[in-house]
Amino acid sequence: AQKVTQAQTEISVVEKEDVTLDCVYETRDTTYYLFWYKQPPSGELVFLIRRNSFDEQNEISGRYSWNFQKSTSSFNFTITASQVVDSAVYFCALLEYGNKLVFGAGTILRVKS
Amino acid sequence: ETGVTQSPTHLIKTRGQQVTLRCSSQSGHNTVSWYQQALGQGPQFIFQYYREEENGRGNFPPRFSGLQFPNYSSELNVNALELDDSALYLCASSLLNRAGELFFGEGSRLTVL
Numbered sequence: 001a002q003k004v005t006q007a008q009t010e011i012s013v014v015e016k017e018d019v020t021l022d023c024v025y026e027t028r029d030t031t032y033y034l035f036w037y038k039q040p041p042s043g044e045l046v047f048l049i050r051r052n053s054f055d056e057q058n059e060i061s062g063r064y065s066w067n068f069q070k071s072t073s074s075f076n077f078t079i080t081a082s083q084v085v086d087s088a089v090y091f092c093a094l095l096e097y098g099n100k101l102v103f104g105a106g107t108i109l110r111v112k113s
Numbered sequence: 114e115t116g117v118t119q120s121p122t123h124l125i126k127t128r129g130q131q132v133t134l135r136c137s138s139q140s141g142h143n144t145v146s147w148y149q150q151a152l153g154q155g156p157q158f159i160f161q162y163y164r165e166e167e168n169g170r171g172n173f174p175p176r177f178s179g180l181q182f183p184n185y186s187s188e189l190n191v192n193a194l195e196l197d198d199s200a201l202y203l204c205a206s207s208l209l210n211r212a213g214e215l216f217f218g219e220g221s222r223l224t225v226l
Contacts, residue, residue: 004155033213043201044117045156045217091155095213099146099169103155 002027002096006104013082014112021077021107023092029053033095034068034075039106040088051075082111117218119204125224131192134221136204138185144168145187146215147179148203156203162187163209191223199225 003026013019025034036048049059051068059066063080079086089106096102118137126132138145144163148156158171162181176192185206191198201222205215 035213037215042219043203044219045203045205045215047214047216050211050214093155093213099144099161099212100158100171101146101148101156101213101215103157105153105155 002029002094002102004092004094004102004104006090006092006107008107009105010108010110012110012112015084016081018078018080019082019109019111021079021090021092021109023075023077023104025073025075025092025094027073027094029097035093035095035101036066036075036077037091037093037103038088039091045091048077079109082109084111084113087111117204117206117216119202119218119221121221122219123222123224125226126194127226128194128196130194130225131190132194132223134189134191134202134204134223136187136189136206136218138187138206139216142206142208142216143185144207144209145181145185146205146207147187147189148205149173150201150203150220152200159189168209194225196225199223 005024032053034051037045039045065078067076091103091106093101093103146161147159150156160170161168165181178190180188201220203220205217
């Protein structure tokens with residue numbers, strides 16, 4: 001069965017610090033998709049990124065960057081120069097057969113001003 | 114572009130009762146998924162609908178059922194409510210060819226007493 005582990009339950013940083021959220025996954029599939037979602041206090045999850053297992057290039061979008069390493073089954077997410085608005089719960093997820101997203105337990109990020 | 118809307122936002126039921134939760138998909142999306150999120154946990158996949166047919170189901174008992182309508186809106190029905198059904202129920206719409214890229218509503222918070 002697919003599994004996603006986010007070992008960091010909660011992280012607190014001061015504004016402008018860089019922060020990395022870890023994600024480790026397990027799958028027997030050779031082709032798979034990985035995702036990150038953000039859940040602000042309002043509740044709705046916001047899609048951030050989808051990554052195909054064939055594409056190991058790192059991706060950068062503004063202050064966000066993602067590091068995908070197949071060798072270690074990791075898909076880590078870094079926020080550069082964090083801001084208070086980045087405070088949220090962040091979920092890593094893996095797409096399983098049947099269109100099912102398997103989510104990790106989430107990491108609570110608190111950014112203090 | 115109208116986002117995903119869910120109703121009701123909060124509701125309280127007692128054990129054994131039945132509940133119906135409603136969801137309007139984002140304009141242009143043909144697929145709807147439902148997730149259950151218990152407090153402090155990641156969302157868990159209940160099922161997905163495409164063209165009014167169930168298109169994948171998670172590990173939930175048959176008392177969880179759903180419908181998708183021709184306008185792509187959807188309902189989640191839960192019969193014989195149990196205390197453990199207390200959770201945030203999230204609806205998400207998407208395009209079938211972009212599996213995993215979900216657009217979520219803010220959820221319906223169900224409390225079972």
